[in-house]
Every structure is written in C-alpha cells, then in structure tokens.
Amino acid sequence: MREDEVKFCRKAAAVGIAIAVATATSGAQVLPEPAGTPAVAKPGILSEIGIDQRLHAQVPLDLTFTDESGRQVRLGDYFGKRPVVLALVYYECPMLCTQVLNGLVSALGVLKFDVGREYEVVVVSINPKETPELAAQKKQAYLERYKRPQTSAGWHFLTGPDSSIKPLASSVGFRYVYDAEIDQYAHAAGIEVLTPKGVVSKYFYGIEYSPRDIRFGLIEASEERIGTPIDDVLLLCYHYDPTTGKYGASAIAAIRIGAVATVLAFLTFLFVSLRRERAAGRNAAV
Secondary structure (H helix, E strand, O other), X not given: OOHHHHXXXXXXXXXXXXXXXXXXXXXXXXXXXXXXXXXXXXXXXXXXXXXXXXXXXXXXXXXXXXXOOOOEEEHHHXXXXXXXXXXXXXXXXXXXXXXXXXXXXXXHHHOOOOEOOOEEEEEEEOOOOOOHHHHHHHHHHHHHHHOOHHHHHHEEEEEOOHHHHHHHHHHOOEEOEEEOXXXXXXXXEEEEEEOOOOEEEEEEEOOOOOHHHHHHHHHHHOOOXXXXXXXXXXXXXXXXXXXXXXXXXXXXXXXHHHHHHHHHHHHHHHHHHHHHHHHHHHHHHO
C-alpha cells in the first residue's frame, strides 16, 4: 500500500475510534443507590436495616476473625490474588440466611470457575455468639452441595466479635438489627463481590442470583484477569445496573460496537478498492 493510502486509512481509523469513544461516554449517568431487599421484621426495625451501596469502598483488611477450624485469621488473608464473594449472614438464622447461601451455592455450581482457583468465598456471621464449630458444620454442608470437594480451601466460614463484624458490615453498607424479643437478627438479603484489593465492586440482591451476572461481576472485579475473550466481548454488550444489582443489555454499548464494526467494514472496503485500482492501473500500463 502506498504512503498516501496508509495515511488515509489511519485517519479513517482515528475517526472511527473517536465515534466509539463518544458513544460510550455520552451514555454515562449517575444512578441512585438501592436499599436492598429487607428480611421480614417489625415495622419499627425496617427503617434500620438494608444494604446501602458503598461501591469502590475499601473494606478493612486488618480485622480479625476465627475460621471454621478455630484458627485466628485476618480478613486480608483472603485477598491479594483473587476476587472475593462476601456473604454476611448468621448460621442459626431460621430462614433468610439459608436461602441466601442456597441461592449463592446454586449459582456458583453453574459456573465453570472454581472456588479457590478463580475466586474466594468468604461467609461471615453477624452473630458474635456463634462458634467455629457451627461455622464448620455450615462449610461442610455447602461444600457437599457445591459438589467440588477439591475446592474446600477456597471456602471460608468465619465468626468473630462485634468489634470486627460491625466495621466490616458498615464498610459494605450492610445494616442489620438484633431483636432481643425473638433472639434473631433482622437484615437484608444480598451478597457482595470485592476486588483482590478488598474494594467493593458489585452488589447482588435477594436470595437467587444469576450465574451469568456473578460471572461477569467476578471478571470485572478481577480486572479481567479471569474469563475468556468472549467474556470481554459480552461485557461490552451488558451493563451492570447498581439500582437492581443485575446486568442488562446496553444500548450504548451496542451503538459503540456498531460504530467500530462500521469503521472496520469501511477500512476493509477501502483497502480492497485501493488494491483493485492499483492492479487495474498496472494492467492498463501493460
């Protein structure tokens, strides 16, 4: 290709990139933060529970807990290499916490990603009276449900004092209340995905979670260090909505991809046309 042709193609590519960037940034907007899905509670307590989004907040990694084996650990022990799925529950919860964990394990069971290899799961009891023995029972039950026994090292069921539980819950916006009359905790239902550095990346609400959404959330939290090239393309087409805690199709992304595809098609057409013109010129000269 001649030098003037190369310059023309570069200019066309620059225009295409500018279009793509413009369409991507023009759709940016600030979305309101949700309060989460509260558990059943007394009317006076409802205003005190919920999940207030703390996106991009740093969780305190120096907090100390006890793991299911009775060993003292730092929260930071589970960070540094992989993203983390965090669930705040309590192990003797009569209903909601079991549903949260059931929903989480069901979704994770669909993923090709393995706990302990691509990500960690950290479950923390909000009840300071619960014991490592109870945590061990829960871990065993959910490890059996997950049906990948080789992943045991990636599951962490923790207990600890209020001095550790409350700062962790506050850092992710998890508001809960102890009801002494019924000896239960009123709280919201949801999980969080954190980056390897312990930064809040995504929230997923309720008791059932989309495997696709969790996969996307883990990939983004890992800064795309896990996943496939196909996942990278799909993430251009889907947008995380913090108001719902779900991924949905993005019209802006579709426009951006369409603009890039148009530019690539134009450059291909231009290249082929110039090649044909040069070939025709050589033939005419002969």
